[in-house]
Amino acid sequence: MKKIKILFAGHDLKFAQLIMNSLNNKEQYEVRVDEWLGHNVHNEAQSVECLNWADVIVCEWGLGNAVWYSKHKKPYQRLIVRMHRQEVETNYPFEFEIDNIDQIIAISPYVYEEFYRTFRFPREKMTMIYNLVDTREMDQPKITEAQFNLGIIGVCPKMKRLDLAIDVLEKLWNRDSRYKLYVKGKLPQEYTWLWNREEERSYYEELFERIEQAPWKENVIFDGYGSDIGQWLSKIGFVLSTSDFESFHLAPSEGMASGAYPLILKWSGSDTIYPNNLLLADTDEIVEKVEKMNGSKRNRHIEVELKKYVMDNFSIQKITSEWESLISRLTVTI
Template sequence: MKKVAVFGHDLKFISYITDYLTDSFDYQIKIDQWDGHDRHDETKSLELLEWADILFCEWGLGNVIWCQKHKKSNQRLIVRLHRFEMNTRFPALFDYKKIDQLIAISPYIYEEFHRVAKVPREKMKVIFNAVDTQRFAKDKVEDSKFNIGLIGYVPKLKRLDRAIDIFEKLYELDPRYKLYIKGKRPEEVDWVWKRASQREHYKDAFERIQQSKFKEHIFIEGWGDVSEWLKNVGYVLSVSDYESFHLAPIEGMASGAFPVVLQREGVRCVFQEKYIFENIEQAVTFISSKNNKDESELASYVEERFSLQKICEKMDELLRNA
């Protein structure tokens, strides 16, 4: 049985994978939960490092720098990359003699880390994010086709303003439309709330909502069970300036909600062309048109490409051969 220690500060994208690997494959997995990009309990980290066969870093941040420093010759170091890391100082400090494998969560991220951070292609492998499709297979509520969802609206690059733009235009067409927003509030994210440009973005957005005639049709709530929340949602927006993968609309597809994706770099690596739109007007037209939409294909698309079982089989192959 291989022993895997997972080091990282934000484990929401990896937790389903580690649980599945523990339950379905021959692994013992322990978690070293960090407090930030490079803040952790070093005593605990050293204990797990001594125990592990494989050191697995979720996100390529200070956890990688620490692990490559302390890694033993008989251990393997694997790093899973998203996108955020490219805007930090850490990739420039990677020691590729110590790092055995890097996982990019999409082909776009694979190429971007090579182009921007000079990560060697031969060290990288693409394994998509995983979706627990069974968790989202729940019946929709009546009239969910009039409910638009945005999952995660922090930081500013998630473009809450665009979500409001789309909803406002839909509301003018039909007042049955509602906008549901789910996620951490900006003041709950320390680095966001410290930046004036970020605070101003949310101040403007919230004031716009409060002063609008449709404010009673916008619902904002914190994190919780997204699979339950999606029962009420017929469309999930992906309107960010950039994303590495964007799990939220993929989870929406697994629930039977249509993705509505604005054009950005790398988006065609994940989403079908018919759900990608050049501008807000095209997105509104797609949502408001009730014709030629078959939600039955949505879950099967996710199952074939991103299901937890298939992604974990690929992860198992990588770990077994590490």
């Protein structure tokens, strides 16, 4: 059987890694990577070599990679561009050779409409496929004290609103000092581009000073960056999503897959990804939800429903099947 050769090209492939692995594990596909150094920086000789190899090209993010491949792909090749949200704030999509792009994937219904509104891509070239979650990796036994542990994954840039997560911890700690906030991800100082922005740096410096001066400072634990999310979630009872806006936000769904309850502040489009009963209006409502959950016997039924929602909507099996259907449709004449 002749394998379909699929090339993934982009500078940040962390959200695509699961789908790359899943497709590569199928006997009908062979997957390679053209890893770019930035939005518009790459080894062109390497990209040309990868281009000459591929049947299907997937540009992860619609940035300079999608511009380059849309201008260089060959007539017999199929080009898919998977876009998140960041692209709306760039001019790259206006530079696409749109006639050479076979399909544009948006990762949520709201983002789909934002891309159409902003760039007027032909709708027949657009589709929506959610991000995916490794439900098996996330589903690990919880430690006993998990019900008092809040978790937040990724706190940079400031639109992630770590300050609101701190507000939640402070309110809960004032009522019960067992509550802790675990922070997973890189610190702002580890992002040179971010730390060089005065507004961002000032925000974090003030926030870290607030933590340092607080009586609950020992209850804020920075766990650093790592790929061990499943293991980390075993100690987390509640996963916070306090961002001003998101395109999808994997953290709540990863938390749900682990059995942790998601605490999601509403953002535009959040209701196209998560059920309305999981969306909260403000930090007071978050605190009320945590206390209500912990004030009654832990409901096993709720945990089962959370896991089922992720399995039904974002599992590797479901999303891989949608990718396979798309690839099959695009490559039927190759």
